[in-house]
Amino acid sequence: MKKETLKQLVQRGVMVGDIAEIVKWLQEPYFPDLQLAECVEAVEAVLNKREVQHAVLTGIALDMLTEQKLVPQPLAGIIEEDQGLYGIDEVLAMGITNVYGTIGITSFGYLDKMKTGIIGRLHNGKEGRVNTFLDDLVAAIAAAAAAKIAHNS
Amino acid sequence: MKKETLKQLVQRGVMVGDIAEIVKWLQEPYFPDLQLAECVEAVEAVLNKREVQHAVLTGIALDMLTEQKLVPQPLAGIIEEDQGLYGIDEVLAMGITNVYGTIGITSFGYLDKMKTGIIGRLHNGKEGRVNTFLDDLVAAIAAAAAAKIAHNS
Amino acid sequence: MKKETLKQLVQRGVMVGDIAEIVKWLQEPYFPDLQLAECVEAVEAVLNKREVQHAVLTGIALDMLTEQKLVPQPLAGIIEEDQGLYGIDEVLAMGITNVYGTIGITSFGYLDKMKTGIIGRLHNGKEGRVNTFLDDLVAAIAAAAAAKIAHNS
Amino acid sequence: MKKETLKQLVQRGVMVGDIAEIVKWLQEPYFPDLQLAECVEAVEAVLNKREVQHAVLTGIALDMLTEQKLVPQPLAGIIEEDQGLYGIDEVLAMGITNVYGTIGITSFGYLDKMKTGIIGRLHNGKEGRVNTFLDDLVAAIAAAAAAKIAHNS
Ligand SMILES: [Ca+2]
Ligand SMILES: [Ca+2]
Ligand SMILES: [Ca+2]
Ligand SMILES: [Ca+2]
Numbered sequence: 148m149k150k151e152t153l154k155q156l157v158q159r160g161v162m163v164g165d166i167a168e169i170v171k172w173l174q175e176p177y178f179p180d181l182q183l184a185e186c187v188e189a190v191e192a193v194l195n196k197r198e199v200q201h202a203v204l205t206g207i208a209l210d211m212l213t214e215q216k217l218v219p220q221p222l223a224g225i226i227e228e229d230q231g232l233y234g235i236d237e238v239l240a241m242g243i244t245n246v247y248g249t250i251g252i253t254s255f256g257y258l259d260k261m262k263t264g265i266i267g268r269l270h271n272g273k274e275g276r277v278n279t280f281l282d283d284l285v286a287a288i289a290a291a292a293a294a295k296i297a298h299n300s
Numbered sequence: 301m302k303k304e305t306l307k308q309l310v311q312r313g314v315m316v317g318d319i320a321e322i323v324k325w326l327q328e329p330y331f332p333d334l335q336l337a338e339c340v341e342a343v344e345a346v347l348n349k350r351e352v353q354h355a356v357l358t359g360i361a362l363d364m365l366t367e368q369k370l371v372p373q374p375l376a377g378i379i380e381e382d383q384g385l386y387g388i389d390e391v392l393a394m395g396i397t398n399v400y401g402t403i404g405i406t407s408f409g410y411l412d413k414m415k416t417g418i419i420g421r422l423h424n425g426k427e428g429r430v431n432t433f434l435d436d437l438v439a440a441i442a443a444a445a446a447a448k449i450a451h452n453s
Numbered sequence: 454m455k456k457e458t459l460k461q462l463v464q465r466g467v468m469v470g471d472i473a474e475i476v477k478w479l480q481e482p483y484f485p486d487l488q489l490a491e492c493v494e495a496v497e498a499v500l501n502k503r504e505v506q507h508a509v510l511t512g513i514a515l516d517m518l519t520e521q522k523l524v525p526q527p528l529a530g531i532i533e534e535d536q537g538l539y540g541i542d543e544v545l546a547m548g549i550t551n552v553y554g555t556i557g558i559t560s561f562g563y564l565d566k567m568k569t570g571i572i573g574r575l576h577n578g579k580e581g582r583v584n585t586f587l588d589d590l591v592a593a594i595a596a597a598a599a600a601k602i603a604h605n606s
Numbered sequence: 607m608k609k610e611t612l613k614q615l616v617q618r619g620v621m622v623g624d625i626a627e628i629v630k631w632l633q634e635p636y637f638p639d640l641q642l643a644e645c646v647e648a649v650e651a652v653l654n655k656r657e658v659q660h661a662v663l664t665g666i667a668l669d670m671l672t673e674q675k676l677v678p679q680p681l682a683g684i685i686e687e688d689q690g691l692y693g694i695d696e697v698l699a700m701g702i703t704n705v706y707g708t709i710g711i712t713s714f715g716y717l718d719k720m721k722t723g724i725i726g727r728l729h730n731g732k733e734g735r736v737n738t739f740l741d742d743l744v745a746a747i748a749a750a751a752a753a754k755i756a757h758n759s
Contacts, residue, residue, distance in 0.1 A: 148374055151374055177690075196554075197385060197554070197604065198387060198554040198555065201378065201385075201386055201387065201388050202388060202391070204374070204375040204378075205362070205375060205388045208362075208365075208371055208372060208375050209358070209361075209362070211372075212361075212365055212370060212371070217365060217370050218361055218365070219361060219364075221301055221304055221357070222357040222358060222361050225354065225357075231636075231709065231756060232350060232354075232707070232709060232756065232757060233354055234351060234354065234395065234707050234708035234709045235354050235355060235358045235392065235395065235708075237708045237709065237711055237712065238355070238391060238392060238394070238395040238708050239388065239391060239392075241391070241708070241711065242387065242388065242391040242554075242555055245551050246554075248502075248503070248504040248548075248552075248691075248693050249504065249548060249693035249694075249696045249697050249700070250690065250691060250693045250696065252696055252700065252711065252714070252715055253696065253714075253715045253718040253719055254715065254719070255711070255712075255715050256711055256712045256713065256714050256715015256716050256717075256718065256719070257715050257716050257718075257719040257720075258715075259712040259715065259716075260712055260713070260715070260716040261716075297690060297691065298503070298691060330537075349707075350707070350757070351707040351708070384483075384556065384603060385554075385556060385603065385604060387554050387555035387556045388555075390555045390556065390558055390559065391555050394555070394558065395707075395708060398704050399707075401538075401540050401655075401656070401657040401701075401705075402540035402543045402544050402547070402657065402701060403537065403538060403540045403543065405543055405547065405558065405561070405562055406543065406561075406562045406565040406566055407562065407566070408558070408559075408562050409558055409559045409560065409561050409562015409563050409564075409565065409566070410562050410563050410565075410566040410567075411562075412559040412562065412563075413559055413560070413562070413563040414563075450537060450538065451538060451656070454680055457680055503691060504693060507681075507684065507691075507692055507693065507694050508694060508697070510680070510681040510684075511668070511681060511694045514668075514671075514677055514678060514681050515664070515667075515668070517678075518667075518671055518676060518677070523671060523676050524667055524671070525667060525670075527607055527610055527663070528663040528664060528667050531660065531663075538656060538660075539660055540657060540660065540701065541660050541661060541664045541698065541701065544661070544697060544698060544700070544701040545694065545697060545698075547697070548693065548694065548697040
């Protein structure tokens with residue numbers, strides 16, 4: 148299932164390297180010698196977790212089904228607009244954020260607000276594209292990977 | 301949106317009264333004089349919350365899209381079987397459980413295990429029916445309503 | 454720090470074997486061949502996690518400081534009575550429950566209600582003893598260990 | 607108990623107005639006409655919740671008991687240093703952050719990282735002062751109040 152998860156992320160425009168760069172940006176102030184390769188490794192470790200795979204597959208499915216106009220109203224409209232009050236994308240992301248402990252929550256909130264790197268590019272996507280869940284999933288994976296690096300160091 | 305939420309619950313076979321009965325069963329040991337009408341009121345109050353409506357609409361959409369074979373594999377198979385290791389239904393339900401404080405978590409877990417009333421009927425649904433999300437949503441609404449009653453008493 | 458965590462659990466009357474027995478009771482219906490030794494191993498794995506150690510040390514400290522009349526009012530009274538509406542013990546326990554994914558939440562809620570084994574003995578402790586946090590911590594450790602067994606099988 | 611909660615916040619150097627200013631800073635980009643008085647009102651509404659009062663009283667007790675050298679080792683050392691890996695302060699804060707829905711999580715993480723206003727002053731407190739829990743509690747109250755304003759507007 149990890150292979151399928153990676154494939155779907157790539158199809159939605161997200162490479163492991165994109166997420167690893169966010170991890171590096173997050174953790175560099177604390178670990179100046181941190182290598183991108185270590186960040187890639189941490190992202191891979193996060194993506195090895197079944198709970199994470201389930202969250203990613205579910206969120207991407209909701210984004211895609213909304214794009215394909217298969218989600219019923221009023222939910223479709225709410226997801227399309229990524230309404231500030233729709234918190235289910237954050238709820239799903241929290242399942243990922245916690246896999247290496249609660250310290251991931253802080254980074255998740257920070258990334259969600261700063262829209263760093265690929266997260267911002269997803270958030271301001273092309274017309275017709277729905278990334279309501281994906282931007283939060285990527286922020287959550289990066290936050291969890293950063294927590295893993297903090298725990299190991 | 302509340303009207304739409306209630307409509308979709310009814311279409312999936314869940315009446316407010318079914319949920320209120322679970323609330324009464326849960327809280328009767330502590331409040332022997334508890335009336336079903338008060339339980340109905342507490343369930344209605346839970347369903348007034350936008351966060352709850354979002355969770356219910358999202359979960360029911362996932363159940364229905366899975367039934368209609370519109371969810372891509374391998375996710376569809378995982379949801380269909382309500383695999384014990386798929387925790388996204390519980391994650392979604394947690395967003396509801398917490399609206400009246402963390403004391404709802406205990407009742408949620410208990411209901412999820414006991415499959416009381418309508419929860420059990422949903423769980424052992426007809427062939428072709430997918431209620432992977434709905435059973436947890438109902439348990440979560442009942443648990444939140446029970447927490448509301450406990451807080452008010 | 455794990456050694457210290459185990460020591461404090463023992464001093465408060467909780468042995469790893471007590472928790473393992475709850476895990477066995479929880480998982481036996483699904484895995485009839487489950488050995489107590491595997492349950493002990495799963496409990497040990499949970500207790501190896503720093504996040505778990507922090508939660509256990511913090512909860513036991515709050516119980517002990519309350520017993521020693523060092524916690525200021527009105528908090529001391531609330532903790533002493535283990536008021537149904539005080540949910541901070543559950544909040545702390547949730548940090549543990551999630552270390553092997555959200556499927557631990559269900560078992561946690563179930564154990565919290567059923568008061569199985571040592572959990573019930575802690576809950577109905579001796580006069581002057583405060584186990585407001587400890588009973589939830591033990592339920593959470595058992596729930597997380599059960600989730601680990603489910604994930605591995 | 608609200609009176610007691612406010613009193614303890616003031617004794618630890620936190621005024622409602624300090625928290626309201628953070629709320630204003632957070633929400634001003636979205637609501638340019640937002641008045642400080644509305645933010646004060648939202649903070650007061652958060653502090654009316656029993657779950658919030660419990661979290662604040664528990665966190666402040668842990669800070670104060672650590673200052674007074676009454677918390678046993680190794681926990682006291684961990685709390686004193688506000689170790690990056692100790693996540694129990696964030697766990698406690700999450701109980702507050704969620705009272706107006708999961709959208710509070712994003713602001714909480716952001717504040718925890720930016721150390722805005724009083725949060726930064728608490729974090730870099732005087733020698734001998736322990737605010738390990740308090741800075742996260744204040745960030746969580748501000749995040750919940752901001753969520754309340756977003757929901758009402
Ligand atoms: Ca989003
Ligand atoms: Ca389910
Ligand atoms: Ca308790
Ligand atoms: Ca802190």
